[in-house]
Amino acid sequence: MSAQYPDDLFYTKDHEWARIEDRDGTKVATIGVTRFAVEQLGDVTQVDLPKEGESVKQAEVFGSVESVKAVSDLFAPLTGKVVKVNSPLSDSPEYVNEDPYDEGWMIQVAVSNAKELDALLDAEAYQAFLREQAE
Amino acid sequence: MVDFGGWEMPVSYPTGILEEHRATRTAIGLFDVCHMGEVHFLGAGAAATVQRLVTNDVARLENGRAFYTVACLPSGGIVDDLIVYRLQPDHYVAVVNASNIDKDVDWFQEHRGAGCDIQDRSESTGLIAFQGPAALQTLQPLTSFPLERLRTFSIATDVTIGGLPAWIARTGYTGEDGFEIFCAAQDAAPLWEKLVDAAGKVGGKPVGLGARDTLRLEARLPLYGNDLSDETTPLEAGLGWVVKLDGEDFIGRDALRAQAATGVARKLTGFVMTERGIARHGYPIHEADGAAVGAVTSGSPAPTLNQNVGLGYVPTRLSATGTKLWIDCRGKRVAAEVVSGPFYKRAKRGES
Numbered sequence: 424m425s426a427q428y429p430d431d432l433f434y435t436k437d438h439e440w441a442r443i444e445d446r447d448g449t450k451v452a453t454i455g456v457t458r459f460a461v462e463q464l465g466d467v468t469q470v471d472l473p474k475e476g477e478s479v480k481q482a483e484v485f486g487s488v489e490s491v492k493a494v495s496d497l498f499a500p501l502t503g504k505v506v507k508v509n510s511p512l513s514d515s516p517e518y519v520n521e522d523p524y525d526e527g528w529m530i531q532v533a534v535s536n537a538k539e540l541d542a543l544l545d546a547e548a549y550q551a552f553l554r555e556q557a558e
Numbered sequence: 559m560v561d562f563g564g565w566e567m568p569v570s571y572p573t574g575i576l577e578e579h580r581a582t583r584t585a586i587g588l589f590d591v592c593h594m595g596e597v598h599f600l601g602a603g604a605a606a607t608v609q610r611l612v613t614n615d616v617a618r619l620e621n622g623r624a625f626y627t628v629a630c631l632p633s634g635g636i637v638d639d640l641i642v643y644r645l646q647p648d649h650y651v652a653v654v655n656a657s658n659i660d661k662d663v664d665w666f667q668e669h670r671g672a673g674c675d676i677q678d679r680s681e682s683t684g685l686i687a688f689q690g691p692a693a694l695q696t697l698q699p700l701t702s703f704p705l706e707r708l709r710t711f712s713i714a715t716d717v718t719i720g721g722l723p724a725w726i727a728r729t730g731y732t733g734e735d736g737f738e739i740f741c742a743a744q745d746a747a748p749l750w751e752k753l754v755d756a757a758g759k760v761g762g763k764p765v766g767l768g769a770r771d772t773l774r775l776e777a778r779l780p781l782y783g784n785d786l787s788d789e790t791t792p793l794e795a796g797l798g799w800v801v802k803l804d805g806e807d808f809i810g811r812d813a814l815r816a817q818a819a820t821g822v823a824r825k826l827t828g829f830v831m832t833e834r835g836i837a838r839h840g841y842p843i844h845e846a847d848g849a850a851v852g853a854v855t856s857g858s859p860a861p862t863l864n865q866n867v868g869l870g871y872v873p874t875r876l877s878a879t880g881t882k883l884w885i886d887c888r889g890k891r892v893a894a895e896v897v898s899g900p901f902y903k904r905a906k907r908g909e910s
Contacts, residue, residue: 465569465570466574466575468836469835469836487888490575491575491769491861492575492768492771494836
């Protein structure tokens with residue numbers, strides 16, 4: 424069981440997370456949805472993602488996730504080109520529920536503008552945001 | 559929790575919709591349906607009033623028996639779908655949808671005949687559904703009433719469950735064998751606890767609104783407000799089997815006779831998605847040449863079948879089994895195919 428909101432991730436108010444790695448001078452962001460999102464969605468039955476090579480833009484829709492009850496848009500935390508897609512999710516969407524921060528990751532993006540990270544929340548700020556929303 | 563007609567109800571309990579769905583198909587699902595309405599028709603004129611209000615043939619109901627039916631407007635549009643139980647020749651009970659209770663009671667009162675008293679006992683009545691292949695064997699130890707003798711669409715009154723007075727009906731909304739248990743509102747919580755304990759021992763679980771919807775959709779049981787409304791008729795909805803056009807008169811019969819004579823222009827049609835996509839309520843339905851021909855009224859994954867299924871009204875010519883349809887899933891056309899009958903049908907008792 425991974426942490427509810429790991430400290431090493433960046434978060435959006437739309438409940439996505441991004442894990443940043445440096446690869447040969449390029450920042451690569453692995454992107455998924457948070458534990459809170461998963462709890463709200465319930466059982467995920469389908470995940471629709473962009474293809475490798477496509478571009479995503481910060482705060483814009485990059486895909487959707489279908490649960491038994493509803494469909495929800497996914498919003499990109501950062502702008503960049505998709506370098507990898509978690510293709511096992513198409514057959515095993517339940518990974519999103521079971522392990523949202525690891526096996527349930529969705530896409531990896533080569534970040535085109537690292538300054539955009541400033542717009543994201545750290546784990547503490549994200550949890551403060553969740554508490555605020557719950558009130 | 560969501561607000562459902564003024565009742566706080568869970569979409570799912572902590573185990574989640576898929577697990578609740580599976581538990582109901584393999585063991586037992588428990589449903590707190592206290593929100594549903596119970597309307598009593600009492601007196602020598604009860605049968606005549608019920609007959610005026612519903613499309614099915616009240617005369618064929620014996621004591622302790624029930625039928626599924628609809629109440630219609632003069633236009634043939636559906637006021638509500640309901641189950642009518644005959645307890646005594648002068649006592650009928652209609653179980654109606656929670657969101658329609660006030661509307662229904664007003665409509666029933668407006669068309670009440672002589673010698674009939676109509677009482678809305680929804681507030682004082684609790685209702686728990688106990689559904690699934692293990693329902694009978696699990697409920698039996700809690701009551702001295704021999705459940706095996708209770709036929710489908712029958713009701714036994716004056717029984718006790720776990721020491722609490724109750725009525726037991728062999729009815730439900732899941733496509734499984736099972737029971738609906740009526741009790742006094744104040745007994746609902748203690749009875750619920752007893753039933754949850756008993757069901758838990760065989761893998762049964764409380765089920766929220768989410769799985770209630772996927773279970774009924776797999777069994778192709780319509781939902782009022784989605785698949786049925788005052789603008790759809792029972793003939794369009796595929797409920798012709800509960801409409802007795804040649805029996806006693808009822809409100810809406812003339813309109814339905816006329817519609818039966820000309821044939822319905824559209825039909826509530828079941829489909830399975832043949833491409834990747836999930837149909838949702840309100841998504842447009844297109845035919846092969848691209849024109850929009852209708853809309854999805856219910857749609858979701860069918861967990862037992864591992865398919866995505868739905869219902870929607872389409873022109874009658876497009877309702878034949880095997881017809882290709884396209885569902886507009888948020889701007890993307892996804893192929894579907896018309897299927898007939900329930901998406902899921904349980905094995906009959908004795909089969910496996």
